[in-house]
Amino acid sequence: MTPPAKPVVTMKEIARLAGVSRQAVSAVLNNRWKEIRLSEPTRRKIEAVLQQTQFKPNSLGRALVLQxxxxxxxxxxxxxxxxxxxxxxxxxxxxxxxxxxxxxxxxxxxxxxxxxxxxxxxxxxxxxxxxxxxxxxxxxxxxxxxxxxxxxxxxxxxxxxxxxxxxxxxxDGRQIGALGIRHLMERGHRHIACVDLMDCVRQGVQALLTKSSEKVQVEFWEGLSYREAWKRWHDAPVRPTAVFFMGDDMACRFLSLAIPAGVLIPNQLAVLGVDDIPAAADALIPLTTVAQPRxxxxxxxxxxxxxxxxxxxxxxxxxxxxxxxxxxx
The missing domain is CATH 3.40.50.2300 (Response regulator)
Structure with missing residues (x-):
C-alpha cells in the first residue's frame, strides 16, 4: 500500500508557526532580513521553523518573484x-x-x-x-x-x-612559468625549449631568468603541434635537454613519440607539462607537471x-x- 503523501508546507504555514508575517519569512529565505530590519531573534525563530518543517521553497515561484x-x-x-x-x-x-x-x-x-x-x-x-x-x-x-x-x-x-x-x-600564470623553469634549472638544465606558453607564463619564465645569476638558454617554440615539437627537437643541431609544454596532453603525446624512438627520459631529455590532468600520472613515464587547481x-x-x-x-x-x-x- 502506498503511504499517504506528506502535506506540502507553505510559506503561509511557516509564518503561522513562527508567529510572523509572510514578508518576514520571504526576507529570511532570500537573505534580505536586514533590509526590512528584522531582529536577530526573529530571524533565528523563522530559521528554526524552516528547519523543523524541512521547508523547500518552490524554485520556480522564487524565480518569478525575484525575476x-x-x-x-x-x-x-x-x-x-x-x-x-x-x-x-x-x-x-x-x-x-x-x-x-x-x-x-x-x-x-x-x-x-x-x-x-x-x-x-x-x-x-x-x-x-x-x-x-x-x-x-x-x-x-x-x-x-x-x-x-x-x-x-x-x-x-x-x-x-x-x-x-x-x-x-x-x-597565476607568471607563477606557473617561474615554478616550471626553476625546477628544470634545479635539475641542472641550461638549454630549455618552451612550447606554446601563454603570454603570462612566458613572462614568469623571463622574470625568473632575469633575476637568475645562472646562464640559461631558453627557446620559445610557438604554434607547434606535439609532432612538430618532436621533429624540431629531434632535428636540432644542438638539442635542448628539457622541454616545457603549456599542457599535459601535449607533453604526454610528445613522450609517446620520444620513448619509442629510444630517447632516455629524463637522462637525455626532461619533459614538463602544465595542468596535472589524470593522464599525466598514467603516462608511459609519469609526467612532472605544474598543477592548476581545476x-x-x-x-x-x-x-x-x-x-x-x-x-x-x-x-x-x-x-x-x-x-x-x-x-x-
Missing amino acids: KSQLIGVVVSAVNYSFFPEALQGMEDLAEQEDYGLLVMTTRDNADRQEQIIRFMLDRNVDGLLVHSLPKIHRPLQDRIRQRNMPVVYMGGDGTSFFPEARSVAT YEQGLAAARLLLDLVKGKEAESIVLQPRLVVRQTT
Whole structure:
C-alpha cells in the first residue's frame, strides 16, 4: 500500500508557526532580513521553523518573484578539454548548494558560434555567464550584456577583452612559468625549449631568468603541434635537454613519440607539462607537471558569479599553482 503523501508546507504555514508575517519569512529565505530590519531573534525563530518543517521553497515561484531564472550560462571551448571536467564539477557543486542550474554549451573555438551561444543564453534569461573560451566578442554583444546588467566571470585569464566589466578567476600564470623553469634549472638544465606558453607564463619564465645569476638558454617554440615539437627537437643541431609544454596532453603525446624512438627520459631529455590532468600520472613515464587547481577554479568562479548576481561587491581571484614532481624530470 502506498503511504499517504506528506502535506506540502507553505510559506503561509511557516509564518503561522513562527508567529510572523509572510514578508518576514520571504526576507529570511532570500537573505534580505536586514533590509526590512528584522531582529536577530526573529530571524533565528523563522530559521528554526524552516528547519523543523524541512521547508523547500518552490524554485520556480522564487524565480518569478525575484525575476531570476536560477540558471547560470557556462560557455566553454569543449567539454572534453582536459581542464574542464573537474572545473565543471566545482561549478555544479556550488550551483547545487545555491539552488541553481547550469546551461553548458561549447563554442568549438569558433567565434561566430560563441556569439550565437551567448545570444541564445541571453534569450533564455540566464542570471550570469561563466566563460572559458575565446577571449573576445563584438561590441554590440557586449552592449547587450551591459544593458541586461548581467555579471560575467571569465576563467583562465584576464576577461576584460571579452567584456570590460568581467571579473576573472585564473591560476597565476607568471607563477606557473617561474615554478616550471626553476625546477628544470634545479635539475641542472641550461638549454630549455618552451612550447606554446601563454603570454603570462612566458613572462614568469623571463622574470625568473632575469633575476637568475645562472646562464640559461631558453627557446620559445610557438604554434607547434606535439609532432612538430618532436621533429624540431629531434632535428636540432644542438638539442635542448628539457622541454616545457603549456599542457599535459601535449607533453604526454610528445613522450609517446620520444620513448619509442629510444630517447632516455629524463637522462637525455626532461619533459614538463602544465595542468596535472589524470593522464599525466598514467603516462608511459609519469609526467612532472605544474598543477592548476581545476576543481577549486570552477568552485571559485561559480561562487564569484553568484555573489555578483546577488549584488555583492566581488573582485577577481588569482589561485596558486603547485609543482608535482614525477619521473620525467
